[in-house]
Amino acid sequence: MTTIYRELLEQIVTEMHTASSNSTEAEIVTEYELWVAFLKQIHPESKLFTELIEQEIREPSNNLKVVSDVREIMMIAETENYPTWFIQPKYTDTILLEYEKGELKSELSKEGIPKVISEFTGKVSGVFKHSPEHLKFIAHDIDTDVGFLEKMALLESYELQVSEYITFPTNRIPTISSSKLEMLFKNYISKASAQGFQVDGLVIISDTLLPTGSNKIYYQFN
Numbered sequence: 668m669t670t671i672y673r674e675l676l677e678q679i680v681t682e683m684h685t686a687s688s689n690s691t692e693a694e695i696v697t698e699y700e701l702w703v704a705f706l707k708q709i710h711p712e713s714k715l716f717t718e719l720i721e722q723e724i725r726e727p728s729n730n731l732k733v734v735s736d737v738r739e740i741m742m743i744a745e746t747e748n749y750p751t752w753f754i755q756p757k758y759t760d761t762i763l764l765e766y767e768k769g770e771l772k773s774e775l776s777k778e779g780i781p782k783v784i785s786e787f788t789g790k791v792s793g794v795f796k797h798s799p800e801h802l803k804f805i806a807h808d809i810d811t812d813v814g815f816l817e818k819m820a821l822l823e824s825y826e827l828q829v830s831e832y833i834t835f836p837t838n839r840i841p842t843i844s845s846s847k848l849e850m851l852f853k854n855y856i857s858k859a860s861a862q863g864f865q866v867d868g869l870v871i872i873s874d875t876l877l878p879t880g881s882n883k884i885y886y887q888f889n
Contacts, residue, residue, distance in 0.1 A: 737852065754835050761794055768786070769784055793807055853888065868886050870885055
């Protein structure tokens, strides 16, 4: 392929990267990944990969239901008979690390990212905690079909620092106002921001499929 077409392809991938990073639509994220795969096939030495590796492909969000009204979350909890849910910050700069037979496939090389996770094949999602001294990788999800607490325990068994999480107070919903719950959420988001993370909301995680067709709810901060 001639240089001019390679440059055009790199431009498309760059634009698709921006679109996928700002989108919650699975179709856009999937299309971006296809363009990246095509670029790797016909121009594997592209310098663009170094730039993308530094940013990494963000976590696909096709399993997130986006809401901005706390009352909708309260209604789902009531419908589900107030189950136990867990809350994590919704990070804006999530990166996705992929391992194959225990070895990190990405060329991303930063402090706190393990190059080897013994016998593990799959993906780990996490963020960097920024501080004046150093960067620290904080894991918050792993590509395996187990419950939330089991995922956190598995990440810790791989000697990864795990993102802080709290239990959603679903049992308090009958006695708490939506405005007070919203304030609790906003305080939680503010605390995560104060700890050096870039967040724009929170994620509520359920170990069972919700009536929304998802097991996660993304509360988007307005």
